[in-house]
Amino acid sequence: MNSEAVSKKIYIEIVxxxxxxxxxxxxxxxxxxxxxxxLSERLQVGRSSVREALRAIELLGLIETRRGEGTFLRDARGNQMVQLLSTFILQDQKAVKDLKDTIQFIEMDCLRVILQRNNDHKIAHYRQTVEVLDDVSDDEFFLKMMELANNHLLYRIWVVLNDFYRSVDLKKEASSKPAYLAVLDALMAGEEKEVIEKYKRLRKLL
Amino acid sequence: MNSEAVSKKIYIEIVxxxxxxxxxxxxxxxxxxxxxxxLSERLQVGRSSVREALRAIELLGLIETRRGEGTFLRDARGNQMVQLLSTFILQDQKAVKDLKDTIQFIEMDCLRVILQRNNDHKIAHYRQTVEVLDDVSDDEFFLKMMELANNHLLYRIWVVLNDFYRSVDLKKEASSKPAYLAVLDALMAGEEKEVIEKYKRLRKLL
DNA sequence: ATCCGCAAGTGGTCTGACCACGCTGTATAT
DNA sequence: ATATACAGCGTGGTCAGACCACTTGCGGAT
Known part of the structure; x- marks a missing residue:
């Protein structure tokens, strides 16, 4: 009933x-x-109804509008959504801990997926890249892991949670290069237990 | 710049x-x-600006508006958000597989968290509840697991993904009661490996 | 070639009008 | 006393129109 009512709203139809x-x-x-x-002309609706629809998906982070320029499609990386959701959802300190824990779980899941992918050559190739770096960016490292996992949804969840983590302005500790290399080596060795242990050392959970 | 421009928008301030x-x-x-x-009077802004803000957070699933009645706060379970995001994000069949995989990862993570919580008595109590059931609702079972995990974020992610899974109208297979009981027994035994194995049997991954 | 002014198209905000719906209180009929 | 109908009021829903601020492109002047 209620969802029917909502779906009958003009702005939803416009979206x-x-x-x-x-x-x-x-x-x-x-x-x-x-x-x-x-859009107003094409869809035969009022401009204010169009604006309501656009405001809604802009807040979702799906589009961005620039005065004098137009409306542009953007990656569905809802930074605004993250910000706003944070004020509704993240209401206590415990949630910050949950957030950190959850990011770590997603990261471990990602590593497990990589193990299933059997793409040692790609890992090896990336290892070479890491080896010549002075410092390893934690975000870039795990972004690469997400890519290797090839699970778009895990990637998306991680991006949202990570952006969120950044937005509550908690500084994520960077680890040393040997720690990242250890994770990559364990991935190539193919032992899940070893991978998780190295990850935990990276995150200083052991 | 762009985020600055967005944050200067009246409807964002209203939100x-x-x-x-x-x-x-x-x-x-x-x-x-x-x-x-x-709100228009209180915030000294135009009613259409207020409406833009309300439309935006309604689409996020944070509020619901009913003609003739008013605007009500709701659980941040963005069913509409899930639906809309799905059309932008879930665009191929591979994503459905990712979705299923990711839900399973979240469920396994949840079980690992429970192991850390050391609440055997609660598990035992729930086991008694399950034992007298004719059928076990998969959703209710994992909702309970989420509760036992006491990680609100994992719970939230699971709810969103699960709702989403439901919305693409894929029927989730229910498992037999013994399978659920086996998971609970393994949790009480406290062996992570055993827990994960039982879960995989529940989900027919072995 | 460069600069500047202007026009056009864009988004941003607002006011006001009117409609549709739901709720509540009151009047009336039984 | 009770049930029903209706009017009024407050709510959301949609729209037209006005006006402002910004950006871009083009044409003319230098």
């Missing part, structure tokens, strides 16, 4: 139509979508 | 003020928030 339009036109992040006035 | 208002008034899910016209 759906915008979505279809993006699909049909094959728009990619960075591309411009039709202007408010054009 | 923030609504958030603060909810906090200060101690509003809970189900409670009514001030009407559009009242």
């Amino acid at each position: 759906k139509k915008i979505r279809m339009m993006i699909d049909e036109d094959g728009l990619k992040p960075g591309d411009k979508i039709p202007s408010e006035r054009e | 923030k003020k609504i958030r603060m208002m909810i906090d200060e008034d101690g509003l809970k899910p189900g409670d009514k928030i001030p009407s559009e016209r009242e």
